[in-house]
Amino acid sequence: xxxxxxxxxxxxxxxxxxxxxxxxxxxxxxxxxxxxxxxxxxxxxxxxxxxxxxxxxxxxxxxxxxxxxxxxxxxxxxxxxxxxxxxxxxxxxxxxxxxxxxxxxxxxxxxxxxxxxxxxxxxxxxxxxxxxxxxxxxxxxxxxxxxxxxxxxxxxxxxxxxxxxxxxxxxxxxxxxxxxxxxxxxxxxxxxxxxxxxxxxxxxxxxxxxxxxxxxxxxxxxxxxxxxxxxxxxxxxxxxxxxxxxxxxxxxxxxxxxxxxxxxxxxxxxxxxxxxxxxxxxxxxxxxxxxxxxxxxxxxxxxxxxxxxxxxxxxxxxxxxxxxxxxxxxxxxxxxxxxxxxxxxxxxxxxxxxxxxxxxxxxxxxxxxxxxxxxxxxxxxxxxxxxxxxxxxxxxxxxxxxxxxxxxxxxxxxxxxxxxxxxxxxxxxxxxxxxxxxxxxxxxxxxxxxxxxxxxxxxxx
Numbered sequence: 001x002x003x004x005x006x007x008x009x010x011x012x013x014x015x016x017x018x019x020x021x022x023x024x025x026x027x028x029x030x031x032x033x034x035x036x037x038x039x040x041x042x043x044x045x046x047x048x049x050x051x052x053x054x055x056x057x058x059x060x061x062x063x064x065x066x067x068x069x070x071x072x073x074x075x076x077x078x079x080x081x082x083x084x085x086x087x088x089x090x091x092x093x094x095x096x097x098x099x100x101x102x103x104x105x106x107x108x109x110x111x112x113x114x115x116x117x118x119x120x121x122x123x124x125x126x127x128x129x130x131x132x133x134x135x136x137x138x139x140x141x142x143x144x145x146x147x148x149x150x151x152x153x154x155x156x157x158x159x160x161x162x163x164x165x166x167x168x169x170x171x172x173x174x175x176x177x178x179x180x181x182x183x184x185x186x187x188x189x190x191x192x193x194x195x196x197x198x199x200x201x202x203x204x205x206x207x208x209x210x211x212x213x214x215x216x217x218x219x220x221x222x223x224x225x226x227x228x229x230x231x232x233x234x235x236x237x238x239x240x241x242x243x244x245x246x247x248x249x250x251x252x253x254x255x256x257x258x259x260x261x262x263x264x265x266x267x268x269x270x271x272x273x274x275x276x277x278x279x280x281x282x283x284x285x286x287x288x289x290x291x292x293x294x295x296x297x298x299x300x301x302x303x304x305x306x307x308x309x310x311x312x313x314x315x316x317x318x319x320x321x322x323x324x325x326x327x328x329x330x331x332x333x334x335x336x337x338x339x340x341x342x343x344x345x346x347x348x349x350x351x352x353x354x355x356x357x358x359x360x361x362x363x364x365x366x367x368x369x370x371x372x373x374x375x376x377x378x379x380x381x382x383x384x385x386x387x388x389x390x391x392x393x394x395x396x397x398x399x400x401x402x403x404x405x406x407x408x409x410x411x412x413x414x415x416x417x418x419x420x421x422x423x424x425x426x427x428x429x430x431x432x433x434x435x436x437x438x439x440x441x442x443x444x445x446x447x448x449x450x451x452x453x454x455x456x457x458x459x460x461x
Contacts, residue, residue, distance in 0.1 A: 025174035027156075031374060031387035037360060038382045039148065042353040049215045049355035054344055058212035058314050060284050061220070062119035064275075065203040071271050072108045074115045076122050078279040079237070080206035080225040080287060081194035083319070085331065092326045095187045099179045102172045103205070108273060109175035113137075113167060114396050116209055116222045117404045118275060127407050128211070130218050133362060136168035138223035141312050143170075147377050148353045149308070154377055158388060159361060160395045161371030163408025165220075166362045167395050171374070185326055189292045193321075193328075194227045197237055200279045208287065210314060215355025217362070223313035225287040229333070232286035232317070288317035288333075295322045295330065303336065307343040310336060361385070 046053075065078030100106040108114065113135070143155040156171040196203050206225045211218070230236070289310060293302055302320055310318060316337040322330040344351065364385055365373055372388040396404055408414075 025172075025177045027173050028171070029389060030376065030384075031389050033384060033386055034368070034373065035364060035385045036382050037357065037385065039150075039353065040381070042148075042356045042360075045356040045359070046349070046352035049352045049359075050348060052213075053215050053348065053351040053355045055311070055314060056213045058210055058284075060208060060281075061211045062116070062123045062209040063225075063279075063281070064115055064119040064207050065200055065279060066104075066107060066115075066205045066207070067276075068202050068204040069274075071274055073274040073276070074119070075200060075203065075276050075278040076119050077281050078203065078206055079197060079200045079228070079282050080208075081190070081196045081203075081227045083193070083227050083229050083288065083333075084195040085193050089327050089329055090192075092185055092188045092192055092323075092328070094326060095182055095184055097182075099182050099187075100175075101177045101179060102170060102175065105170070105172055105175035107204075108271075110393055111273075111396055111400070112175075113169055113222075114273060114400050115207070115275075116220075117396065117400060117407075118273075119207075120209055120220070121403065121407050122275075127410050128218075132163075132165040132211075132220055132408055133217040134168065134358060135162075135165050135220045137170065137221060138309065138312050139170045140168035141219075141221060142309055143377070144357055144375075145308055145312065145350070145354055147383060148350050148357065150380070152380055156374060156376045158392070158395070159365050159373040159375055160388075161365050161368075161414075162395060162401065163405040164414025165408050166365045168361075168375075169395060185292050185323055185328075188326075189321055189323075189328065190226060190290055193331075194290075197280075199237065208284070208313075210284070212314065215351075215358060217355070217358055221312065223315075225282070226290040226319075227288055228282045228286045229288060229317060230286075232283075234283065237280045284314065285316055285337075287315065288319050289313070289315045290319045290321070292321045292323060292328070295324045298322055298330075303334070303339070307336075307340060311340050311344055314340070316340070357383075 063077045063079075065075045067073040067075055102112075104112045116135070116137075140157045143153075143157065146153060147155075158167075158169040158171050160167045160169065200206075207222055208225045209220060209222050211220050213219070289306070291302060291306060293300075303318060306318060309315075316335060318334045318336045320332045320334070321328045322332075361373075361375060365371055368387075372392075374386045374388050376384045376386060378384065394401060
């Protein structure tokens with residue numbers, strides 16, 4: 001999957017009490033089949049999206065850090081770690097330890113998308129002028145794009161209509177499923193070459209939330225930022241680690257996080273989610289994605305392989321670090337914004353099909369009985385759209401569900417989802433159970449993988 005790198009695992013003594021690992025977890029059962037979607041079937045509908053199958057009006061709308069604490073805790077707006085390369089290369093230790101396929105779900109298994117909604121509402125107390133059609137992440141949008149492009153990897157994702165917006169939520173076999181035999185330097189390198197600023201020390205990862213238009217759809221997309229380049233900041237953070245902007249000041253955040261949000265929330269079968277104000281806004285132009293590779297494979301087009309993911313996250317900077325036995329002697333810091341645009345133009349057919357696929361999923365979700373579906377890719381050229389298993393919890397806890405619905409749909413036009421009953425308060429019946437978010441990945445070689453590709457087993461040095 002599109003990688004989602006987490007830095008808490010780099011720290012030698014994390015405060016977060018890690019869940020008991022599950023190396024191999026059985027796949028959750030499938031619901032009843034609703035429809036299958038073949039790639040060939042998308043060619044006709046895709047024709048109408050040729051002009052609009054590109055990202056426009058992209059803006060950063062929120063960000064937050066996962067904090068390395070025992071209880072699930074986020075800091076809004078947070079900040080990514082700063083790029084601080086070593087003055088002289090030294091040999092790094094190889095990655096070791098326990099790594100989870102989806103650390104977001106491992107930290108907050110019942111409602112892994114809830115911090116995204118909380119950060120958006122805190123930084124934008126007033127709803128957007130235009131309705132939101134899709135809320136997803138780099139993993140879910142990226143998985144659908146890989147399906148279109150013929151990548152053979154399997155995946156599963158949950159689909160849920162909340163406030164009129166279709167939410168695409170990554171599904172793992174278990175939130176604590178681990179990756180066996182992880183090797184390489186994809187975790188120790190950023191530990192050595194990036195630094196958390198004073199105001200965000202104790203962070204585990206930095207999450208960013210974009211809003212952009214694609215294929216006639218208004219999309220909110222969460223992705224992770226590996227770090228930022230200081231020379232691309234318009235202003236430097238102060239010693240306290242907090243700077244303000246016209247779009248979002250710390251005072252505005254405090255107002256946006258009302259008293260109930262500053263206290264703990266208690267989703268059933270999950271530790272409570274806590275939030276606090278801190279950090280500073282980092283523009284998207286300063287954020288980078290990081291990849292490590294062996295010098296022995298330097299002739300491979302690693303940037304070309306990363307462009308689809310960079311496009312989904314609208315990531316303008318890419319750092320590619322080459323090593324020989326753990327000594328990183330060649331590091332490329334690249335501005336790839338123009339290359340991402342060129343890639344987008346060259347992928348008109350595939351992106352038009354992606355737009356058609358997203359529209360089809362949106363239509364099916366709104367037409368469903370309760371606004372809840374699952375999308376599964378178990379075959380090379382077909383997706384299965386299924387009913388969700390009834391025991392699965394709602395995407396958001398009861399309190400957050402009500403607030404997020406009101407924010408997404410302030411006029412109440414979409415309060416009824418998929419022809420079913422009002423979704424508000426369903427959660428209060430105590431039906432929530434620990435979420436199991438994942439896809440199934442085969443027993444491949446994970447040596448060159450990182451958490452950002454979900455340890456797909458296909459990466460090579």
